[in-house]
Amino acid sequence: MSDNKFGQIPMVDLKEELRLIRDPVLSMLTEVLDSGDYILGDKGEQLEKQLAQYVNASYGLGVANGTDALQLSLRALNIGPGDEVITTPFTFFASGEAIAQVGAKPVFVDIEEETYNIDPSKIEQAITQNTKAIIAVHLYGQSAKMKEIVEIAKTHHLRVIEDACQAIGTEYDGKRIGAIGDIGCFSFFPSKNLGAFGDAGLVVTNQKQLHEKLSELRNHGSEKKYHHSSIGMNSRLDEFQAAVLLVKLYYLDIFLHKRKEVANRYTEHLSHLFKTPRTTDNREHTFHQYCIELDNRDELAAALKDHGIASAIYYPIPLHLQEAFHYLHYKEGDFPIAEKTAKRILALPISPMLSFQKQDYIISTVKRFMETNG
Known part of the structure; x- marks a missing residue:
């Protein structure tokens, strides 16, 4: 017989969290409703700037979810059929799925026994002439060994994407992860440490050219309305989720x-x-x-x-x-x-x-x- 006097204890108590932030969230959502501006508006721009500043990146771009963040990053780096991308086999499916979605081949490398992150000492043996990038996953909220990973990437002229979907706010050598590699990807799924009230994500980079390409790709390959220079995606962060995240970022x-x-x-x-x-x-x-x-x-x-x-x-x-x-x-x-x-x-x-x-x-x-x- 259970001696539980608390009722069901969930993995993450989002209802209790809502009790704390309900009033500021409702106030912010009311602002969005009254504005009549629901996609690519002021709240999204505020969030992009604040989160980029938070992780010490030059540019931030709101997207629909963390999976899209990964796929858009690969596409912005011109990774596709015939290319290989190295990552860990011990992660959420999206880390490998995004690679396959752009037509590239996922190449897996085993993990460190202590941290469960990709083991940099095993990466080089997986590199071939077709390898174009490494996706370093910061699993459970703990940073991967970015110094070693970045050094390997530089030696072999590879790009580094940080899958930081579980690790907003995590630091590595005193730097917040996400802006250490070429591109950083964040998920704001409701159960994340910074969670929206639905799907939401963010991409950050310090490279202007990549930011411009990502911005185009997330909006149907369009930089100017009804002018499409590439085949993109519909992956825009809506104003309601941006509003919620602005409130929760404060906490x-x-x-x-x-x-x-x-x-x-x-x-x-x-x-x-x-x-x-x-x-x-x-x-x-x-x-x-x-x-x-x-x-x-x-x-x-x-x-x-x-x-x-x-x-x-x-x-x-x-x-x-x-x-x-x-x-x-x-x-x-x-x-x-x-x-x-x-x-x-x-x-x-x-x-x-x-x-x-x-x-x-x-x-x-x-x-x-x-x-x-x-």
Whole structure:
């Protein structure tokens, strides 16, 4: 019998977050309604400027979602059929999907065992004459080793796209990620650390030519209305989502600090039981997810569910073993660290709104399970 007095504890408590920001959000949305300007308006421009400044990039461009951000970035770099793009197999499907969408070939490289990010020491052996770029994913909110990745890219004349969809606000060597490579991509899916009330995304760059190309591509290949110089996409960030994000951006650093507090508390109480997230001095972690690793992952997830506590597996099947990528002819055993991690990883609830009382209940439930089953 569950001793849960809190009701269901979700992975991210968006309802509780809304209680905090409801009034300023409604005020901002009312401004949009009254303006009659719903696409590519003032709120979107404000958001682009503020987020570019936030990550120390020269240019920001709002797009429809994080997946489009990745695809537009590849297209802006003229990557397409016959080209290869190196990335990690342990990430959300969109990281590989975007490569395939532009007609290029995803080439996977195994991950670091400690951080779950792409292992730079294994990248060079995957480079061929067809390699054009590296997509570095900052998984769960922790930066990849950008110094090593950028150095490899320079040596081999490759472009670097940062998939920062889970890592807004994360720092690497004192710099916020996103503006370290050629292009940075962000997702504002509602559950992200900076989340909209629907789909939304952003692309940042320090290169004017890339910004102009991205701007054209997101709007049907059009720089001037009804004049289309290329085949683009309809991937414009609407004013309602921009308005929501402007409000939530004000709270972002406060929320990130709270996430770190929650993560540190988990680690303090649970690190002796199983593998908990590792952090380093120059690679910050903003904890979009707090992932533990253990052999009896599925049993713990079931026990948490019985006690009204959500958990999630990010990700149960590495990209190279996904049915959609069978045509690449990868097989089980090709990337052993990613495959082992997929069988052991489990995310616990983490949110700026997670109270210490609820977290204590989660921790005590996990400890009881481990005492019996560890």
